[in-house]
Amino acid sequence: MQLAQRGRWSLDEPLRNFVEHWPYGDDGPSLRQTLNHSGGFPNPIPIAWIHLEEQRPEFDRSVFVQNVLSKYSRLESPPGSRFAYSNIGYLLLGEAIARRSGQSYESYVESNILAPLRLAHGERLGFQLAPPETMATGYLRRWSWINLALGLLLDRSRFVGGNHGWRWSYFRRFYVNGAAYGGLIGNARGLSRLLQTLLAKDGPFTAELALLQELRPEERNLPSALGWFRGRLAGHAWLHHSGGGGGYYCEIRLYPRLRRASLLLSNRSAISDEQILNQLDAELLASLPSP
Numbered sequence: 001m002q003l004a005q006r007g008r009w010s011l012d013e014p015l016r017n018f019v020e021h022w023p024y025g026d027d028g029p030s031l032r033q034t035l036n037h038s039g040g041f042p043n044p045i046p047i048a049w050i051h052l053e054e055q056r057p058e059f060d061r062s063v064f065v066q067n068v069l070s071k072y073s074r075l076e077s078p079p080g081s082r083f084a085y086s087n088i089g090y091l092l093l094g095e096a097i098a099r100r101s102g103q104s105y106e107s108y109v110e111s112n113i114l115a116p117l118r119l120a121h122g123e124r125l126g127f128q129l130a131p132p133e134t135m136a137t138g139y140l141r142r143w144s145w146i147n148l149a150l151g152l153l154l155d156r157s158r159f160v161g162g163n164h165g166w167r168w169s170y171f172r173r174f175y176v177n178g179a180a181y182g183g184l185i186g187n188a189r190g191l192s193r194l195l196q197t198l199l200a201k202d203g204p205f206t207a208e209l210a211l212l213q214e215l216r217p218e219e220r221n222l223p224s225a226l227g228w229f230r231g232r233l234a235g236h237a238w239l240h241h242s243g244g245g246g247g248y249y250c251e252i253r254l255y256p257r258l259r260r261a262s263l264l265l266s267n268r269s270a271i272s273d274e275q276i277l278n279q280l281d282a283e284l285l286a287s288l289p290s291p
Helices: 031-035 053-058 061-071 087-101 105-117 145-153 188-199 206-213 276-286
Strands: 050-052 139-141 160-164 168-171 174-176 229-233 236-244 249-255 260-266
Touching: 031 087, 050 053, 053 174, 061 087, 087 105, 105 188, 139 145, 188 249, 188 260, 229 276, 249 276, 260 276
Parallel strands: none
Antiparallel strands: 050 174, 139 168, 160 168, 229 236, 236 249, 249 260
16 A cells, blocks of 8 residues: 555556566466455465574575465466455555565565654564563463364474473464564554554654555455455454464454554464454443444
C-alpha cells in the first residue's frame, strides 16, 4: 500500500515484473490479486519452513525462494477466479517489495513501517529474536493432532527441544524462512503500538489503511480486503488477521470506525484461525452503542 501511495508501482501491475525465477508464465496474478488471495497460488503448510537460530548466519533466503518456486511451479486456479489463502503469494510479495525498493524486505519494513511507530521502552517489533530471558518459549501439546502432523512435516529431532511435564513439548529458538509471510517478531505492547498507529486520525498510515479497504465490485464477495480478512461482530466491521505455527499463535484486529483494536498472543502451537477475539471482543463491544 505504501509503495502504491508513493507512486512506486500500481497494484494492478503483474507480480511477475518484480520476482526473479518466475515459474508461472505470462498469465500470473497482479499485485492486487496476490494481496487479496485470488492469485491462484498453492498453499503448502509452511510449518517446516523454519531454521534454527544458530543456522541464521548460513541461511540463504534466495535459495529458499528458488526451491519453493521450483517445487510449487503451477498455479492451482486462474488468477482472479477464486479466493485461496496462500503464504507463497506473500513470500513473493516480499520479494517484490525488496526488488522495487532496493532494500531487503526486512530493511524496508524497519525503515518505513516500524521507525514511524516510535516504539517506546518495552514495546518490541522487529525481525530479531529477543534475548532468551525476555522471550516466551514456544510450546506444543504432546497429545494433539498437531503433534501427530508435525512428525510428517518437521524434523522433530532438530526443532523440538524436549518435554515440559507430560502435557507439553517445547521448541528450540528458530526463525521462519520467509519474513514476508509471518516473520515479524514482537510482544503485545509493540503490536498494540502498531495497531494504534494504523488507526490514528491523520497518522503516518492513514492513506494506506484507506487504500487497503477499497474494494472493487469483483472483490466484494471475497472474505479479505488487501491483506486483512473482513467481517462484523455485534454490527461493527472489523479487519482481522491471525498467524501461527510451531510454538506460537497470534490474532490482531482493527475496528476502523470505532478506532479501536484488539490482539492476542499465545506461546502454543496453532495452524488455523481460531478467531478467539470473536469471544473476547464481544463483551467489550456489548458496552458500546449499536452502530
